[in-house]
Amino acid sequence: MLRFAHIELLWGLALIPVFVLLFAGVSRWKTKAVKSLGDRNVVNLMIPDVSFSRPWLKFILFSIAFAFLLIAAADPQIGSKMEEEKRKSADLMILLDVSNSMLSQDLAPNRLENAKRAIAQLIENLHGDRIGIIVFAGEAYVQMPITTDYSAAKLFLNTINTNMVPTQGTAIGTAIDLGMKSFDFKNGTGKAMIIITDGENHEDDAVAAAKNAAEKDVSVHVIGVGSPEGAPIPIFENGRQIGFHTDSAGKNVVSKLNEAMGKEIAAAGGGSYVRATNANSGLGIVMDQIYKIQRKTVDTKSFKDFEDRFQIFLAIAFLLLVIEFFISNRKSQRLSNLKLFEVKKT
Template identity: 30%
Template sequence: MSFAAPSLLWLVLLAPAAAAAAVWLWRRRLAADAAWAARGLWSRLLPAFAPRRLTLSVAALALAVLGVAFALARPRWGSGEQKVERKGVDVVFLVDSSLSMGAFDAPPSRLFVAKSLVRRMVRDMPGNRVGLVQTEGDSLALAPLTLDGAVIDLLLDAIDPGSLPTPGTELAPGIETALRLFGQGGEKHRVLVMLSDGEDWGGGLDSEVSKLKENGVIVYALGVGTPQGTTVPIPGNPGEVKRDQDGSVVISRLNEDTLEKLARATGGDYLRATSAAANPSRIVAQIDRLEKRTIESQSLSTLEERFQWPLALAVLALLVYLGVGPFLPERLPPLPVRFAVARSHVLPLVLLTGLALPSLPWQPHLPAWVERWMYNPRERTERSIQEYQKGRAREAVEPADTAERLAPDDPTVQYDAGTVHLGAGDSRRAVSLLEKAAKGAEPGLSPAAHYNLGNAKLAAGDADGAVEAYKEALREQPANQDAKHNLELALREAQKRRMGGQGNPSGSRGQQKQNQQPSNQQGQGNPQPKPGEQSPGAQQKAQPQQGQGQQGQPQKPGEGQDDRLPQFRNQPDMNAREAASVLSAVENLERQQRRDQAARRARQHAARGKDW
């Protein structure tokens, strides 16, 4: 047997105290009665007097207090299995990255708006498997279906206008690739979200519509741009615009008819997005109403709550105490009156015990003094961890906040509360808590606190702050591969923001709103646990990004860059900071090379037809 709130077991000491107090009160009454009548006359003056019932009355009172104490401590015994299922739908995002998606009629650019919408929809649809496909003249599957939204967020950064080898806009190859990601079976649980300006120069969409219907795929289309249109910029060449084979300036316009036709034909919906402030909530709500299937299932072994038994014993003992005593009236009151008296005594006892139960609606609104009396940080933290490990991050927030209020200066409590808030998507609150934890943490906790602080700052949009936090984590724990991996991401993000401030909107990113942590925790995105202790997500060890093939993987120093970065070769003993700087430089070079290649292809194909 164990107790969910063992700190409340001290209440059992109130049982002998209550018994002693009851005996003292009865003795005072007996002494007062003896002052006006001899004890031998009591049987005649007080026919209901029965001194032998005094022992039973006191024992019943002590047993009632003992039962309440054990009920508040919440005894648990007997194992049971709780099946936790994760249900959702499969959602593949098809992002058009043709040259026309670099147009500025949907500020700051069409592609920027499309990527922002994908990030927002992934954030607003937790529990679904998501995949990512990039399409131009051909298509590329960037991410298979995964529960880790952080993978999608990372790979979106690699998408630039005209970055695929074959220029142009053909939606059919992208649809084919998406269908391959869905695989066989799974009808009624599949969604294709298309983000494009609708210009399609390849044709063949009618046959793709038939395939979508056969596979039970519903299409939701988001048209990015305006019907009036604008010029198409050439990547890497500010001020230069796309021209056709006749030398005329190309004007790219939003083709809503194509996208709306695809959506309506498959039972989906269409939405126009003309800026990054566009709200996809209507599409998200429709996807959320679709029939869901079980994506993940696991059985958790739990101890059964048995507080009902000591509580029932306490209620029974209290009734005995109220009905038995050394003094009873000659005539008992009517039955309804007796029930009313019993109810007035028992109901407060039941309500008081109920305050300790985790699922009652008034619990989050308890006064501070009640929280201090009823709970302790350890018990509330344990409750928070249990909820978090069951995948209920939002439900874990309340007990974590209670623990933090009870122990506002405890770094361990601050770390656990910050970790839970990070998992629930409240990155700003997580930053505040984890900063406090990192300042006062002991050596065993400090690396994990700085690591999660980096995750929180990166999620809150503070890439520079995340870099410093990851560096501190690596100073204290140099072998932390997850911190190294996330440091690379933070450096890229910081560099990208600086580039964005120089007039490169298509390569920049707004404030990150992703609920997941940057390091892939085997598909869950859980923060790093405290070494040696159980903490939220403790059963999931962080691993490098998986499931994305070679996309998004940083190029190793010296690979294919000998002519550009000779100073980085033959340095096997680089520290984490140097390695991260090299990877950031290589990433920037790769991005610039992709833009240069896109610009060259745009010029080379100018005379070959529509390639935007």
């Protein structure tokens, strides 16, 4: 396995194309300056020892040496010893409701943003566990497959909004079924789903889907976001709120947290139900339950010992610089006098 101790230094390789453009520009300017002196043959007689190709050769050698020096500075390392270790791990799938009702503001700043902040904090505290994200409204989509790349997870999380699922609704059962298809049941890790929703399921049988997941040893936990009293659903246009959703009678539509539905889904899925508040997202409580029950010990292989290999690149760079140093900008008289293809007159 190859890795770099200071991989950020490799960004310096981007300077090489800049050097090439600058050197090409200077060379072109010199060529035009020589041409402006008069006839090329006459000019060549005036400066017989000047070589126009050797500077390019020296520049190429210098550029390659520069690249090898940067690689050496980045300290390439080769994994020399692989060890097997046991660790506890879990596969977590976050099922996040992105229906319009998640814009209600009974949690600050709204239900969706409150949930996203909690998920971001969860990602910060993960160590070795894998995480994936599914978004759902009237339909469900995999926003991010299960991964241990927590930086990518946070990037995907930041892009989530209520416009990414065109069909409105709250198809929790569909999201659970998609989550089951996303798991790798051969890797031996514990598996759990965390549904974050206001619980207004109108599309399918979420309880049956949760029960089916539990039968396959996947616990389904629910975090309810919102309040039983509810809040109106705002309408945004160009990033500005312009009003609230209304019914046929012109009254504001109030979205209420359906705790009964959330508790029923969690019970069927063998998980826990927690209601989120502004002070507590509930994810910490759910994760405690998952870590007690769902995390399983798995065998993993990893490189423990790494050996430095910068010496090889440093030696090559030094050799190229020595060669470049001893190459003169002047033409070789021996090569100039050696006229292999000239026909002697008799």
